[in-house]
Amino acid sequence: MILFHDIVFGPVKSRRLGLSLGVNLLPRHGKWCNFDCIYCECGWNADGQNDKKLPNRETIYKALEERLNEMQQKGETLDAITFSGNGEPTLHPDFSLVVDDVMALRNRFFPTARVCVLSNAANLFRKEIKAALQRVDCPILKLDSAIDATCRLINIPQGTYSASKIVEQMKSLQGNFILQTMFLRGEINGKHVDNTTAEEIEKWLDAVRQITPREVMIYTIDRKTPAKNLEKLSLSELEKIAEKLRKMNIKVQVSA
Numbered sequence: 001m002i003l004f005h006d007i008v009f010g011p012v013k014s015r016r017l018g019l020s021l022g023v024n025l026l027p028r029h030g031k032w033c034n035f036d037c038i039y040c041e042c043g044w045n046a047d048g049q050n051d052k053k054l055p056n057r058e059t060i061y062k063a064l065e066e067r068l069n070e071m072q073q074k075g076e077t078l079d080a081i082t083f084s085g086n087g088e089p090t091l092h093p094d095f096s097l098v099v100d101d102v103m104a105l106r107n108r109f110f111p112t113a114r115v116c117v118l119s120n121a122a123n124l125f126r127k128e129i130k131a132a133l134q135r136v137d138c139p140i141l142k143l144d145s146a147i148d149a150t151c152r153l154i155n156i157p158q159g160t161y162s163a164s165k166i167v168e169q170m171k172s173l174q175g176n177f178i179l180q181t182m183f184l185r186g187e188i189n190g191k192h193v194d195n196t197t198a199e200e201i202e203k204w205l206d207a208v209r210q211i212t213p214r215e216v217m218i219y220t221i222d223r224k225t226p227a228k229n230l231e232k233l234s235l236s237e238l239e240k241i242a243e244k245l246r247k248m249n250i251k252v253q254v255s256a
Helices: 057-073 095-109 127-135 148-154 163-171 198-211 235-247
Strands: 008-014 018-024 080-084 114-119 138-142 178-182 184-188 191-194 215-219 230-232 252-255
Touching: 008 057, 018 057, 057 095, 080 095, 095 114, 095 127, 127 138, 148 163, 148 191, 163 198, 178 198, 198 235, 215 235, 235 252
Parallel strands: 018 080, 080 114, 114 138, 138 178, 178 215, 215 252
Antiparallel strands: 008 018, 184 191, 184 230
C-alpha cells in the first residue's frame, strides 16, 4: 500500500487534477480515516503503525512555503495543491485554518493553481468544515453509493453513516462542489459488492439530480487495493454511466 511520509509530496501527475502537489495533514506512518474503504491505496486503518501524531499548523505552513518557493525558483509549473494523503484531511483539528494558509500561499507563489480537497464528506455536518470546503477551488466529495448497505460494504464507515443524510448535506452546498464516485465489483468478507447494478445506478443518479454538483468524477480501481477480490471496470462501462449524466446536462470526467 502507499503511505505518504512527508507533509508535502509530489508534484504527481493526477488522472483528474493534472500536476498536483499533495498536502498530507495526517500521521506520516499510518492511515487515519473515518472510513476504511476496501479500495484505499493507503491500506486498512488497522495496518498503520499506531502513529497518531499530526503535524501542527505552523509546520504545515513552513513545509508548503519552502516547497512552493523552491518550485517557483526553478520555474516549475503547478496545476493544483491538493489536500490528500494518509486518510481524511478534515479530521485535522486545524483544518479550517490550514485551508486559509494554503490559499494564501497559493496566491503568493502559484496564483493560477487550484486548491483542492479530497474528502469523504462525512464531516459536512460540522459548520466550520463545510465553510472551509466552500473556500477552496475544488472541494471533491465522495459518494460511492446512495444505498446504505452498499456504503457499509465499500467504505466501511467508522460509526454511524447515512447516505441520505450525506446527500442532504451536499444539497446545502448548492452545487458548489465536485462529486467523486468509485465504481467497482467484487467480494469482501464473503459478501458480493457491486455499485454498478441497475438499482445502484438508478438511486445514485437520483442522488446526483438532488445535489446538482458542478461536475462529477467517476473512476475505477487504478492501484493495488487492501481487499484482494475486487474488479476494475472497463472504460466502456464507465462511459455508459457517464452518458447518463451527460443526458442530465451534468459535466462528467471519466478516469479508467
